[in-house]
Amino acid sequence: MKTRTIDTIAYGQPMDMGGFPIRQALPSTKADMLDPFLLLHHANIKVPQHVDVKNAGVGPHPHRGFSPVTFIFKGGVHHRDSRGNSHIVYEGGTQWMNAGMGVIHSERPPANIHELGSTQELIQLWINTPAANKMDAPAYIPVTKEDTPVVRSADGLTSIQVVAGELNGVKGPITPQTSINMFTIHIKKGGTYFIPFASSHNAFIYALEGNIHINEQSALAAFYMASFNKDGEGVQITATEDSVLLMGTGEPLNEPVVSHGPFVMNNQTQLLEAFRDYQMGKMGVLIEE
Template identity: 55%
Template sequence: MKNRKVNQLLYAHETMMGDMPIRQPFPTEKVEQIDPFLLLHHANVEADKYVDPDDAGVGPHPHRGFSPVTFIFQGGVHHRDSRGNDSVVYAGGAQWMNAGRGIVHSERPPHDIHEIGGRQEIIQLWINSPAANKTDQPAYYPLQASDVPTKVLDDGRVVLKVVSGNVLDTVGGIAARPEVNAATITIGKGGSVQIPLPSNHNVFIYLLDGKLNVDGFGIVEAHHVVLFNNDGDGISFSGLEDTRILLVSAEPLNEEVVSHGPFVMNSQTQILEAMRDYQMGRMGILIEE
């Protein structure tokens, strides 16, 4: 296996999304996207004990043209949408929604958030859809922790949980199309791992915490994206501290991207059509009860 070299590090600066503090390593002025990955938000917040969970989180809002995918590390997320889906996924699981031609959804803390510790830690990753699939029927796939395929390596010092795709011969619990490799990795101090990945994929890892030594590069600390070059067929790293990592890879689309808020399309005309369709109720209506 030939290791990819590191292209650059992207620090996840703190910013506000409404009244919620988040970290955002991209998009930035340096990197608009890591095709087909459009945006990464890392939130780690304490649920307000004086706010009803039904009034917390993110209320009903539309999407079209991409997949917002949520990886849950602490707490849980209560998803409801205009297609009738209503489910809670807890820590260790993921929610994968293909917005397709348009859907309205909400993302709230679960009703028992305070009974399970009161903290919500999630990563939301926006994955662009190919032009040919932007008007597909919307679809929602919840994946509980117990259904995430797991592989334990290096005498237990590395735990790999595969949400989608195929990582280290472990097939993920969600069949994403086009193929996206998405996995969470917990690596202990002194643990190491080598991960083959398709040479035609764009690849990055994000460190939620801890510290790694990336082979051929050196030390990387928490809250950084490591963006790799397309010059090899794998990556390898070792833990300098206990570290949690999100690993993703996919073949780039190499298509025009025009975005406006919750809509990601290929032209300004398509954005205007999305805005019109939402205003006319063609993406459905979500009434939370």
């Protein structure tokens, strides 16, 4: 199979999101979005010992029209939402939420975060929802590390969690609304692996730590995201250091995107309706307990 060439490499710029330090690799100065992927935030924080975990993390806020997906690399996340869900997922797990017509949720550290080392490292990825499904009922899907299948290389240097989609015949536990693959990759120094995917998909790799070479040429260091041209059927990764990566590929929706804050719709009228419905309480109420 022909390997894809790199389109852009973007740095995850440090930002403050209401007192929550993150790195934003998408959107960047090089790309507003990578259809259907809208936003990528990487957080790696120490939860202060003196702060009640009920007041740490991200408090209640609404979403409509896309899927905010949280990949947990260290610690854990306690998700609560206005549909009555309350669930903790720990390291190696994923929280996949289809916001649909609207939901209010919070993402706090679990009560035992300090027993786990006080560190929370996660990526939140926003995945656009097709216009036909934006007003579907919301859905929340928690997946543990134990429930996530792993593809391993013969030499044992590469292990790839298949969260959604498929890799080499192994299917992930999440069935997205459109054709999407999501992989979390741990690859030790000297490891190499070819990852195939559909020629029609957009694709990216974000490095949380380490350093890799893509197609034995371009280097990708920690906190950088590579996106690819549509000129092949996969990418080859080779680790020059022990590395941790998030990789996503997806069929473009090719639909108009109008967004503001927590809502992603197809036109301005729908966006105004989202704000109105939230203010009228139509997305429910979240009382954290």
